[in-house]
Amino acid sequence: DVKVTQSSRYLVKRTGEKVFLECVQDMDHENMFWYRQDPGLGLRLIYFSYDVKMKEKGDIPEGYSVSREKKERFSLILESASTNQTSMYLCATWDRVGQPQHFGDGTRLSIL
């Protein structure tokens, strides 16, 4: 079974803080993704990575950056947190065509 672990289930931060969300997988998948999910808006892709040090912008990258220094770890960084970044953040991994994505437990982030 694929195991995708996100560092925190719940996180509360203040406006202007730099926030790090971590995701670790144990299945050697090349591809990792960060999504946010908001009521009425569904899942939206922020960034994805297809290899170490490689990244691509998703649909809503503004205000975020990512880091993939090791294959198993993909970090999402909120450079200067704002209240509109309060959301559920989901990390996912993916192996190859025909296979599904596997999600971590999610991080509920509140920016006050």
Added chain:
Amino acid sequence: RKEVEQDPGPFNVPEGATVAFNCTYSNSASQSFFWYRQDCRKEPKLLMSVYSSGNEDGRFTAQLNRASQYISLLIRDSKLSDSATYLCVVNNYGQNFVFGPGTRLSVLP
């Protein structure tokens, strides 16, 4: 038109009922198809992949109609524990996954 569309529901059905969800997608080149379930405030979990020939997993049956660009999920003998949101997910190419808005199901005692 959205890439992946689903009836948002909610579908309120009694225990033991059979319920069917539909999903349509706009990209005729889409390659892979999946149904996920998502419980309130939890992550999406894979329910089943959808194959061209149709596939069944216990009480769940998935169908794909490529000509009509349509995917379905049938749940037989609904249980209270089936209450969740069901997401239709399409993989178009490479890393491009498109999620439907989800259909909410409530199974009532």
